[in-house]
Amino acid sequence: MNLGQTIIDGLALGALYALVAVGLALVFGVLRLINFAQGELITAGAYALSLTSNWPVIAQIALCFVVCVGLSVAIERIAFRPLRGAAPATTLVATFAVAFALEAVWLIAFGANGKPADPLSTLNTIAIRGSLNLRWITIVEIVAGIVLLGGTALILNRTSIGLQMRAAATDFRTARLLGVRTNLVISFAFVIAGVMAAVVALLYTVQTPLVTQTFGLDITIIALVGAVVGGLDRLWTATAGGFAIGFATSVLGDVLPASQEKFLTAFVFLLVILLLLLRPGGLFTGFGRTTVERV
Amino acid sequence: MSRLRAIQTLLASIGLLLVVALIGSGTSAATQQNFITALISAVIVYGLYVFIGNSGVISFGQISFVAIGAFSAGLFTIPTQPKHFVLMGLWSFIADHTVSNFASYLIAAGLGAVVALIVGLPLMRLSGIAAGIATFAVLEITYNLFLQWTKIGPGPTTLSLVPTSVGVWQAFIGAGVAAIVAFLYQSSRRGRLLRASREDPAASQAIGVNVTRERWLAFTLSGGLCGLGGALLVHQLGSITVDQVYLELTFLTLAMLVIGGSASLWGATVGALGISLLDSWLSAAENTVHVVFFSVTLPNGASDLILGVIMAAMLLFRPQGVTGGREFSLAFVNRLRSRRTRAGTESSRTAASGQPETTLEQDMQPTEGVESRAER
Amino acid sequence: MAEPALEVQALEVRYGAVPALRGATLSIEAGEIVGLVGPNGAGKSTLLHAVMGALPIAGGSVRFEGRSLAGVPTERIVRQGLALVPEGRHIFPDLTVDENLRLGLVGRGSTDGISDDLERVRTLFPVVHDFRDRQAGLLSGGQQQQLAIARALVSKPRLLLLDEPSLGLAPAVVETVWNTLSEIRSTGVTIMLVEQRAQITVGFADRTYVLGDGRVKMQMTPQDADDTERMVEAYFGS
Numbered sequence: 076m077n078l079g080q081t082i083i084d085g086l087a088l089g090a091l092y093a094l095v096a097v098g099l100a101l102v103f104g105v106l107r108l109i110n111f112a113q114g115e116l117i118t119a120g121a122y123a124l125s126l127t128s129n130w131p132v133i134a135q136i137a138l139c140f141v142v143c144v145g146l147s148v149a150i151e152r153i154a155f156r157p158l159r160g161a162a163p164a165t166t167l168v169a170t171f172a173v174a175f176a177l178e179a180v181w182l183i184a185f186g187a188n189g190k191p192a193d194p195l196s197t198l199n200t201i202a203i204r205g206s207l208n209l210r211w212i213t214i215v216e217i218v219a220g221i222v223l224l225g226g227t228a229l230i231l232n233r234t235s236i237g238l239q240m241r242a243a244a245t246d247f248r249t250a251r252l253l254g255v256r257t258n259l260v261i262s263f264a265f266v267i268a269g270v271m272a273a274v275v276a277l278l279y280t281v282q283t284p285l286v287t288q289t290f291g292l293d294i295t296i297i298a299l300v301g302a303v304v305g306g307l308d309r310l311w312t313a314t315a316g317g318f319a320i321g322f323a324t325s326v327l328g329d330v331l332p333a334s335q336e337k338f339l340t341a342f343v344f345l346l347v348i349l350l351l352l353l354r355p356g357g358l359f360t361g362f363g364r365t366t367v368e369r370v
Numbered sequence: 371m372s373r374l375r376a377i378q379t380l381l382a383s384i385g386l387l388l389v390v391a392l393i394g395s396g397t398s399a400a401t402q403q404n405f406i407t408a409l410i411s412a413v414i415v416y417g418l419y420v421f422i423g424n425s426g427v428i429s430f431g432q433i434s435f436v437a438i439g440a441f442s443a444g445l446f447t448i449p450t451q452p453k454h455f456v457l458m459g460l461w462s463f464i465a466d467h468t469v470s471n472f473a474s475y476l477i478a479a480g481l482g483a484v485v486a487l488i489v490g491l492p493l494m495r496l497s498g499i500a501a502g503i504a505t506f507a508v509l510e511i512t513y514n515l516f517l518q519w520t521k522i523g524p525g526p527t528t529l530s531l532v533p534t535s536v537g538v539w540q541a542f543i544g545a546g547v548a549a550i551v552a553f554l555y556q557s558s559r560r561g562r563l564l565r566a567s568r569e570d571p572a573a574s575q576a577i578g579v580n581v582t583r584e585r586w587l588a589f590t591l592s593g594g595l596c597g598l599g600g601a602l603l604v605h606q607l608g609s610i611t612v613d614q615v616y617l618e619l620t621f622l623t624l625a626m627l628v629i630g631g632s633a634s635l636w637g638a639t640v641g642a643l644g645i646s647l648l649d650s651w652l653s654a655a656e657n658t659v660h661v662v663f664f665s666v667t668l669p670n671g672a673s674d675l676i677l678g679v680i681m682a683a684m685l686l687f688r689p690q691g692v693t694g695g696r697e698f699s700l701a702f703v704n705r706l707r708s709r710r711t712r713a714g715t716e717s718s719r720t721a722a723s724g725q726p727e728t729t730l731e732q733d734m735q736p737t738e739g740v741e742s743r744a745e746r
Numbered sequence: 747m748a749e750p751a752l753e754v755q756a757l758e759v760r761y762g763a764v765p766a767l768r769g770a771t772l773s774i775e776a777g778e779i780v781g782l783v784g785p786n787g788a789g790k791s792t793l794l795h796a797v798m799g800a801l802p803i804a805g806g807s808v809r810f811e812g813r814s815l816a817g818v819p820t821e822r823i824v825r826q827g828l829a830l831v832p833e834g835r836h837i838f839p840d841l842t843v844d845e846n847l848r849l850g851l852v853g854r855g856s857t858d859g860i861s862d863d864l865e866r867v868r869t870l871f872p873v874v875h876d877f878r879d880r881q882a883g884l885l886s887g888g889q890q891q892q893l894a895i896a897r898a899l900v901s902k903p904r905l906l907l908l909d910e911p912s913l914g915l916a917p918a919v920v921e922t923v924w925n926t927l928s929e930i931r932s933t934g935v936t937i938m939l940v941e942q943r944a945q946i947t948v949g950f951a952d953r954t955y956v957l958g959d960g961r962v963k964m965q966m967t968p969q970d971a972d973d974t975e976r977m978v979e980a981y982f983g984s
Contacts, residue, residue, distance in 0.1 A: 109499060157686045167428055167502055168628055169685040175621050176678025182671030235852065242838050242849050249836040252798060254824035254853020254901060288671075296506075303503045341514040344507035351507075352492050355500040 079207050081329040087213040089322035090220025094275050095298035096317025097227055098268030100310050104244030105264045106159065109299065109307075111170040112150050115177040116143045116269055117291025120276030122185060125192030125286050135194045140273040147269030148262055156261075174292065181288035189287040192280045199281055212281045219274055224314065227267065231310070236263055244310075297324065297343075304350045306357015315359050320347075379697035380553040383639040384546050387412060390643055391542035402538060403606070404650035408643050409541035410602045414619075415626045415642035416548040416635075417595030420555055421588045423632045426568035427497050430620055431489075431505030434512035435593040437615035438485055439478035439600025441516060441523050444532040444610060447474045452531050459520035471535045475544075475601045482597020483590050490589035494582045497571070509620060516612045523612070530609035536602050544602045548595050552635055555591055564588055568633075618674075622649065625681045631691025636698040641691065649673055749812035751776045751905050751936040752797070758805030758960075759789070759796045766792040768960035769806060774905070779927065779937040781947040781954030785981055788957040790940045791833055794907050798830050799823045810905065824853035829903035833910045833940075835894040839883025846882045846893055847874050850900035863900055866933075870926060871896045888919035895926065905936045912943060924950060944981065945971055956980040 095113065102110045123142040127135045154173050158166050198212040231237035236259070243250040243260045251257060272291070279294065280286070298317045305316015320343065328339055350358050387409060394405025418432050445453070445460070450468045453460065469477065489508055496504050516523040523529070536544075555561045564584040567574040575581055604610050622645070630641015652673030684691065752774040759767040767789045774780045784790055795801045797808050799820040808815045815823055829850075837846050847867070851860060868875040871892045877885065882893060891911055898906060908927070912920040931937055941947040948954045949971035956963045963980060970976050 109502075154682055154686070161685075161689060165685055165689055167499065168624060169682055171621065172625065172678045172681040172685065176675050176682060179671040179673075179675035179678060183669040183675065187670065235848070238841070238845055238849060239852060241841060241845075245838050245840060246836060248800065249832060249838070250849070251820045252800065252824070252830050252832060252836075253849050253897065254821050255849070256821045257819075300503055300507065303499060307499065337518040338514060341511045341518075344510045344514075347507045348493070348504050351496060351500050351504045355496055 077206065081326055083207060083209065083213060083217075084329065085322040085325040087216040088325040089318040089320075090216050091275060091278060092294065092298040092301060092321030093220055093314050093318035094223060094271045095295055096302040096305075096314050097224065097310065098271040099295075099299055099302050099317075100307060100313030101227075101240070101264040102268050103302075103307050103313070104310060105240060105247070105261050106155065106166075108155060108158070108166045109170060110155075110268070111167075111174040111292075111295065111299070112154075112177060113147075113268060113272060113299075114291035114293075114295030115150075115174050115181075116147050116272035117276045117279065117295065118178075118181060118286070118288065119143060119146050119291075120273045121192050121280055121286040121290050122181065122190065124194050124276065124280055125190040128192065128194070132194050136277060139276055140270065143273035143276065144266055144269030147265045147272065151261060151265045156258075178288045178292065185286075185288070187288070189285040191284055192286050193284040195277060195281050196284065212278065216278055219278065223271065223274060227310075230267075236260070240264060297321070300344070300347050304347055304357070305359050306354075308357060309359075312357050312359035316357070319358075375699055376557055376697070377553075378699045379634065379636045380549060382698035383549045383553075383635055386639055386643060387542055387545045387549065390647075391538050394538045404647060404654075406536060406538055406541045406606050407650060408646035409538070409545045410536070410599060410606060411623065411626060411646040412545040412639060412642040413541075413548040413602055414596055414599035414623050415630075415638045416545070416552045417592045417599055418623055418627050419632065419635065419638035420552050420595060421585075421592035422627060423634070423638065424556055424561060424564045424568065424588050425585045427585060428502045429505040429589075430502060430624075431508035432592060432596050433615055433620040433623065434489075434509050435482040435486055435596035436600035436603070436619065437512055437516055437612070439482045439597030440604040440610050440615055441529065441600075442481045442597075443471075443474040443478040443601030444529050444604040445523070446477055447471055447533050447605070448529075448531045449533075456531065457520070457524060457529075459525070461521045464522070471533060471605055474605075475598060478601035479594045479598040482600070483594035486593020486596075487586075487590045490586045490593075494585040494589060509616070513612060513616050526612070528609050528611050529604075532604050532608050532610070534605055534608040536606040541602060541606070544598060548598065549635065549639070551591070551595060552638070555588070556635060560584060560587055622677070625677055629681055629684050629691055631693035631695040633690065633695030634693055634697045637691045637693040637695055640693055644692075645677065649677060652676055748776065749809075750774060751778070751811060752938065753809040754793070754797065754806070755809075756806035757793065757796060757803065757808060759792050759801055760804045765804075766960055767796065770957065770960060770962050771806075772955050772962050774936060774938055776904075776936050777931070777934065778953065779931055779939060779951045781951030782938060782940045782957055783942070783944040783947050783954055783980075784957035784963075786942070789960045790957055791909055793957070794830055794909050794938075794940060797823075797907065798828065821853070824901060825855045827855060827902070827904040828907065829853065829898035829901050829905075830907040831891075831894045831898045831909060831911060833913060835887075835890045837882045837885075837890050837893050837897070839881065841882055842879050843874055843882050843885065843893060844878040847878075847897055847900060850897035853901035855902065860900075863902060867896045867899050870899075870929060888915050888922070891915060891919075891923055892926070895923070895930075899930065899935075903935060905938065906930065907938045907940070909940045910942060911939070912941065912946075944977060948977070 098113050099110055102108060120139040120143040123139050124135055127138055150173060154169065158169055198210070198215055200211055201208055202211045202214055203209040231241055239250065239255045239260050240263065243255055275294070276291070283290070297320055301316040301320030302313035303316070305319065306312030324339065324343055327342060328336060331339060390405055390408055394402050397405065414436055417435070421427070421432065422429055445464050446467060446469050448468065450466065453465055453468070457465070493501070493504050517526055556565065563574070563579050567579055567581045567584060571581055600615065626641040626645040627638055628641070629645055630639070631637025652668065655668040656670055656672060657667070688694070750773040754770060754772050756769040756771055757767050758765065758769055770789065770793055782790055782793070792801060796803055797815065799815060799818055803816050810826060810828060813826070838849070847864070854860070873885070873889045873892050874896045877889070882890065885893060895908070895911065911923050915923065927937060927939070939947060939951060948966045949968050954966045956966060958981070966976070966980065
């Protein structure tokens, strides 16, 4: 085993989880709502890829984006808009229910056996051979992570809508008093979440080319856990948390002996509990400021 | 509230359980299973209710204790000989000891409570989203351990050869006991302290209620009831896999609690029995059922879809559940009846706007959130 | 005849079942500075938030330059030319001073003359210029108040509502704030000033309404400011 290889693979998986975490954190920022259904966007995008396997790849990718963004905005309109202002526990259970219902839809529509989707399977080839074996997908995942996270940061810091989102995330009421359009800002958050989901769907099919109804759920739950551990309150802490859990899972999976690797999930979640106990407001929050525990 | 009025909800709950048991006992052996399942669901939902309903803290982890109950009761009742033969990796203590079904209920409930006690000690300090994630982590850990650690369970295989003994009446007794325990707790001083803290954690802390300790007690009790539920489940089915006591059951039982109304025992009863029977019927419909004149065949997954939609709709339009989170009382039934005739216009207006009665309070909630956020 | 800038008729607002305003009536002419005073819990902030559409109106009406504001969402009300400087300032502490100021631009009805207005506000409040790249949370209370007013002004309101702008400020700072209010009025902005400090407010505003128990109890003019008896009656009389 090679340490460099382990780290590179960890970076790639971390980047993927970070993208999911960004979507979750953006939505949480403006709505105070944990969107379990984010995973269903990824699943929907992946099914879209599998159903169009005879299309040109560009068209497949475009469709994947349309499906993810469209579904993201639609879920917000139909299910989450009426829930604005409800208690966090209520919204948590509600988005759980939406995810569950959508999963049933996938099962009804596409069956339980899974559908193949591999539009980008060529990325599975080795790009650089040597002491480190770098596959294209690893490089693409890391680059996509950097570009998309950087792009999100640019939008948030350099555009008016980004400024409005940041304001709304800290103090929605005051933001509205200044004329920030609630629905616009919230829809925009869901659009970005949809874009992230589409990218994750595309990249994730490379390593998991069989799309089942829980395709996006698992990765979303792990990313969510990471985001909460990092601190869901702030975009960068949530993203860092998502990245960290992806990185840790990948590295631990490599480092742990096979006999213990089967307990990897238990390990990671034990760590999650410990971190939550030590820093309920988030691992990365609270530098130079005190956090009030939100009930 | 007077004691007499309070006890109505327990009597009504047990009455409803009895009705389900009576109907079930008159049906065919196959159909009867659905009624037994409904009663066992009630046990588990009472377990959830004791913690979630009374504390207002969400937990995705209670099914862990159902799993613990199911596997401990199952493993300790499989006859020793086949146990050695089938589950070779098992810890010798578990492998060598076999008890009666009745004793296994006590073991399951006790073990559920003890594990909840241990897990709850650190966890009960958390609330809100952190609590949700941490309890979810507990579920993941239990799942992972039962799935992989063959010293304490069947691993990825099915645990079978468990003696089945749970019929309608045993399930009814289990559900009745769970209802009584939940009722006694919620009417006790400790239970009322916890319910007060649900309404306003800060204020109850300020008047000296140790919210963490009260939540801990409820969590432990909940673990015990869930363990009992798991034991009943395994003695109903005779065989069980780790996946049967994981995410899907978590969702299903949470849906029962939320749809029924998580703030009252009556809500837990109505939700558990109603949704469980509906779920059984829908699952059967996935294989074809006959409805009066025609037969219906639903596609695979339809029952989950319908439940998910009902649950989401319930949260949107009636966040307090079918029962509105109220306890059963004859006085309330009467009031409801008279109000319906008196103020038809008012209720139609609420219905038209599609908003629950609590609209204004809900509108004010984000305001408070904003305030507390701005303070830090 | 010109419409009043703001006309509030028999306004009722409830928090759940609890009434906060029970039929408050007042009106403000264009170009006036009008005060609104009253004890804690009289409903002053509630009235401002109801005017801005941030609280649902249970009864009565609110008209801005003749147009009804009932049921109009906050973000549209802002674009019609109203701005509120909320109590406790509510600047965004993590954003820079300049970003806070630019958020005010979101609520402008038109995009014309943005740079002129920004310039004017920066001359009026040098703070927002001098500390433009600093985190707003690091400003002093008085500076934050100035930023909050500046932020409201760049949305180009014709009616500016201020909720307790002197709260928590040192007396010297309060004076600066009030001087700027006079300057703002001289640029043609109508001002409604909600305050706890009744005597100063009555002396400063053109007219002052006294709010109590969710109703307007009386109206006072600057001549009443030294009439302690009348002040006491306004606050405690029934």
